[in-house]
Amino acid sequence: MGADRDREGQLPVGQGREACAGTGRRIGVFICHCGSNIAGSVDVRRAAETVRGLRGVACATDYGYMCSDPGQALIRQSIAEQGLDGIVVAACSPSMHEATFRRAAEAAGLNPYRVEIANIREQCSWVHQEDREKATQKAIALIASLVEKVRGDDPLEPLGTPVTRRLLVIGGGIAGMTVALEVADAGYEVILVERGAELGGRLRQIRETYAALTPLAAPLQTLIERVREHPRIRVLLGSEVESASGYVGSFTVTVRPAAGANAPGGYRSEADPAGGTQHEVGAIVVATGYELIPLSRLGEYGGGRVADVVDALEFERLLAQEVPRRPSDGRVPRRVAFVQCAGSRDPEHGVPYCSKVCCLYTAKQALLYRQRVPDGEAVVFVIDVRTGGRRYEEFVQRAMEEGHVLYLRGKVAKVFRQGDQVIVWGVDTLAGRNVEVAADLVVLAAAVVPSAGAAELGRRLRATTDELGFFREAHPKLRPVESLTAGIFLAGAAQAPKDIAETVSQAEAAAAKVLGLFSRPELVQEPTVATVLQELCAGCGLCVSACPYEARSLNARLRVAEVNAALCQGCGACVVACPNKACVVRNWRPEQTLAMVGAVLGEVQ
Amino acid sequence: MAEAFEPRIVAFLCNWCTYAGADLAGTARLQYPPNVRIIRLMCSGALDPAYVLKALLEGADGVFIGGCHPGDCHYQNGNYKARRRVALLKKILEQTGFDPDRVWLRWISASEGRLFAQTMTEMVAAIRAKGPSPLRGRWGT
Ligand SMILES: Cc1cc2nc3c(=O)[nH]c(=O)nc-3n(C[C@H](O)[C@H](O)[C@H](O)COP(=O)(O)OP(=O)(O)OC[C@H]3O[C@@H](n4cnc5c(N)ncnc54)[C@H](O)[C@@H]3O)c2cc1C
Ligand code: SF4
Ligand code: SF4
Numbered sequence: 001m002g003a004d005r006d007r008e009g010q011l012p013v014g015q016g017r018e019a020c021a022g023t024g025r026r027i028g029v030f031i032c033h034c035g036s037n038i039a040g041s042v043d044v045r046r047a048a049e050t051v052r053g054l055r056g057v058a059c060a061t062d063y064g065y066m067c068s069d070p071g072q073a074l075i076r077q078s079i080a081e082q083g084l085d086g087i088v089v090a091a092c093s094p095s096m097h098e099a100t101f102r103r104a105a106e107a108a109g110l111n112p113y114r115v116e117i118a119n120i121r122e123q124c125s126w127v128h129q130e131d132r133e134k135a136t137q138k139a140i141a142l143i144a145s146l147v148e149k150v151r152g153d154d155p156l157e158p159l160g161t162p163v164t165r166r167l168l169v170i171g172g173g174i175a176g177m178t179v180a181l182e183v184a185d186a187g188y189e190v191i192l193v194e195r196g197a198e199l200g201g202r203l204r205q206i207r208e209t210y211a212a213l214t215p216l217a218a219p220l221q222t223l224i225e226r227v228r229e230h231p232r233i234r235v236l237l238g239s240e241v242e243s244a245s246g247y248v249g250s251f252t253v254t255v256r257p258a259a260g261a262n263a264p265g266g267y268r269s270e271a272d273p274a275g276g277t278q279h280e281v282g283a284i285v286v287a288t289g290y291e292l293i294p295l296s297r298l299g300e301y302g303g304g305r306v307a308d309v310v311d312a313l314e315f316e317r318l319l320a321q322e323v324p325r326r327p328s329d330g331r332v333p334r335r336v337a338f339v340q341c342a343g344s345r346d347p348e349h350g351v352p353y354c355s356k357v358c359c360l361y362t363a364k365q366a367l368l369y370r371q372r373v374p375d376g377e378a379v380v381f382v383i384d385v386r387t388g389g390r391r392y393e394e395f396v397q398r399a400m401e402e403g404h405v406l407y408l409r410g411k412v413a414k415v416f417r418q419g420d421q422v423i424v425w426g427v428d429t430l431a432g433r434n435v436e437v438a439a440d441l442v443v444l445a446a447a448v449v450p451s452a453g454a455a456e457l458g459r460r461l462r463a464t465t466d467e468l469g470f471f472r473e474a475h476p477k478l479r480p481v482e483s484l485t486a487g488i489f490l491a492g493a494a495q496a497p498k499d500i501a502e503t504v505s506q507a508e509a510a511a512a513k514v515l516g517l518f519s520r521p522e523l524v525q526e527p528t529v530a531t532v533l534q535e536l537c538a539g540c541g542l543c544v545s546a547c548p549y550e551a552r553s554l555n556a557r558l559r560v561a562e563v564n565a566a567l568c569q570g571c572g573a574c575v576v577a578c579p580n581k582a583c584v585v586r587n588w589r590p591e592q593t594l595a596m597v598g599a600v601l602g603e604v605q
Numbered sequence: 606m607a608e609a610f611e612p613r614i615v616a617f618l619c620n621w622c623t624y625a626g627a628d629l630a631g632t633a634r635l636q637y638p639p640n641v642r643i644i645r646l647m648c649s650g651a652l653d654p655a656y657v658l659k660a661l662l663e664g665a666d667g668v669f670i671g672g673c674h675p676g677d678c679h680y681q682n683g684n685y686k687a688r689r690r691v692a693l694l695k696k697i698l699e700q701t702g703f704d705p706d707r708v709w710l711r712w713i714s715a716s717e718g719r720l721f722a723q724t725m726t727e728m729v730a731a732i733r734a735k736g737p738s739p740l741r742g743r744w745g746t
């Protein structure tokens with residue numbers, strides 16, 4: 001689609017280059033044999049002869065392979081020579097070659113929205129291979145109905161909508177900061193909304209990272225400073241997104257102080273305290289990360305019940321000291337029991353999925369503990385160890401061999417206090433025996449779950465989350481960083497449990513997507529959207545509530561409905577809802593469908 | 606009647622599900638009777654009851670409407686709108702003495718090519734058993 005084409009923002013119906021030729025008086029029909037795929041069960045020659053007599057048809061031809069180069073040349077040549085103002089290609093499903101034939105028509109100067117496909121292969125020749133006569137009759141009826149549709153098609157131009165080249169990032173963890181820096185370094189403004197008091201997310205608690213025990217604190221600090229000092233990044237701490245409206249290229253987002261900020265003795269919000277501020281942005285990245293399932297939901301492992309049973313993030317904090325000390329009495333623990341999969345892979349009590357990062361960080365924590373407390377013992381309860389990733393398996397081996405970490409296969413059945421120790425009972429279901437460990441401290445590798453309020457945020461943004469609250473990608477394999485809403489992208493653990501390397505990769509991919517969007521002069525949208533016939537509209541508002549996309553509103557002054565073309569998806573719900581037939585979707589007008597009904601039942605001919 | 610009765614059925618199919626399911630039936634070469642004439646809509650929620658009435662008045666012996674399964678509508682809730690409208694329409698047809706079972710609404714997804722072919726076979730058989738629509742030929746067709 002060239003930006004050089006003259007574009008009419010509002011597309012008055014019937015005012016295009018070809019409208020002068022009259023409405024569908026010179027239609028060409030091109031019937032494809034598809035080798036024997038169609039011609040084998042449909043008499044294409046007879047079909048061509050019959051449809052030649054239809055109202056508005058100027059010519060009808062059949063040809064071996066319409067999508068081939070000579071087939072397309074035939075179409076282009078006929079359009080030019082016969083001055084066609086609409087065509088029907090009777091061939092395979094529109095999902096196969098509609099775009100091909102529209103391009104061919106456009107190359108010959110015919111508006112591509114006056115090209116229709118009669119599906120006589122998938123929906124006729126292939127399913128009626130036994131009855132050539134009836135298949136031929138059906139093909140003729142289908143072609144006749146599409147001829148009627150073309151007769152009512154207006155020439156349309158794609159809609160162009162402008163892009164606001166400013167990004168909103170929600171969440172100031174490693175994911176959000178990475179996206180913000182990439183996009184700001186490329187020259188665009190970024191607003192980074194973090195509900196906590198500081199940037200950094202969970203990594204603030206994590207001093208060293210697997211698998212090489214790389215120190216994290218210094219690089220994280222550098223990153224935070226770069227974000228805070230970047231001239232094009234505006235950080236809003238203690239802030240949350242209250243609402244969002246608009247669409248790709250043009251969102252309006254209201255940011256307000258986070259619940260919990262500005263409380264007496266609490267941290268200060270950098271958002272406008274008075275009801276929130278509005279920001280115009282063209283794209284949004286969701287990077288709200290994760291949290292651990294609360295200890296109170298891990299009662300079977302002593303969580304929230306038994307002193308000196310902590311979750312793994314808490315243990316990262318304890319490890320940050322020179323020697324870790326247990327919470328109850330400040331004693332250095334001589335034996336630490338780690339329980340993996342606490343709440344994970346347990347659809348009944350916790351979550352059904354694997355939290356992915358626990359096997360590796362448990363090995364890391366056990367190793368670090370053994371370094372800090374050389375005469376201490378580390379025991380790990382596992383169902384099995386999952387170590388997909390470069391050098392990950394070697395790292396767990398290192399914990400076992402070099403760190404003398406003892407791995408016990410067993411599902412933990414009970415955790416209870418005895419004197420000043422915590423007893424962990426496990427069952428090795430394979431070997432059929434029980435194991436018991438008396439520890440000074442128990443660390444639960446608690447399940448990774450979406451951060452609080454993720455599902456609610458998803459609703460505000462109209463970006464779907466899954467049943468657990470993780471943000472959903474548009475396609476699990478092919479579009480992994482886009483949400484299901486155009487212009488909203490995903491990064492990091494907000495989408496699923498991820499480690500740092502995966503989080504950063506996705507954040508960079510999301511930044512690339514945003515930059516791709518910002519590099520376009522304008523966004524091009526299908527013009528087959530709804531319009532209002534103002535002279536028929538009574539301003540009743542029924543269509544406004546029927547629209548699932550908030551694309552319609554009432555103009556209070558004129559007392560008629562209006563359509564925001566950029567939001568309209570062309571679903572047609574408003575058309576049916578309107579009691580005055582004042583709504584139409586371009587090129588899907590009710591008269592067209594009614595005429596098609598007449599055609600398939602043999603009203604025309 | 607000299608000729609055997611051949612039902613004429615008009616099918617309104619949602620672009621995103623049943624229309625694609627019908628394509629899949631084709632790709633898999635599943636055979637079904639050629640009595641069905643398909644008209645594509647962008648969503649079952651775009652079905653105006655007038656389309657069904659027009660088809661019946663023009664002498665169609667049956668009308669089929671295919672949409673996405675509940676919860677799967679590409680436009681969030683068009684299929685629920687269709688379900689309400691078709692239920693109402695069938696009530697009205699019944700009131701006027703017209704057999705409402707000549708109008709079928711079914712959810713068939715893009716991956717259910719087999720279900721589409723089966724449903725078409727069933728519907729053609731059911732309408733064949735009912736005989737020609739009483740409206741056939743009554744309104745000048
Ligand atoms: C115990 C433990 C140890 C780990 N060790 C390692 C390791 O050694 N190596 C490794 O690679 N990975 C490790 N991980 C995984 C690592 O923590 C994650 O990969 C990483 O934190 C993901 O970053 P993120 O930015 O996506 O999310 P987060 O770090 O969770 O950041 C999300 C940010 O968004 C903010 N936020 C949330 N909701 C909102 C909202 N609605 N509005 C505004 N802001 C919001 C949060 O306050 C937070 O600042 C470990 C995880 C655990 C639990
Ligand atoms: S246009 Fe479609 S039907 Fe015709 S040859 Fe190409 S693939 Fe076959
Ligand atoms: S066609 Fe659908 S999306 Fe567009 S205005 Fe009508 S109801 Fe809304």
Ligand code: SF4
Pocket residue numbers: 532536537538539540541542543544560561577578579580581582583
């Ligand atoms: S439903 Fe029809 S008449 Fe009522 S406001 Fe909408 S367009 Fe106007």
Ligand code: FES
Pocket residue numbers: 619620621622647648649650672673677678679680681682683684
């Ligand atoms: S898109 Fe299929 S029923 Fe709405």
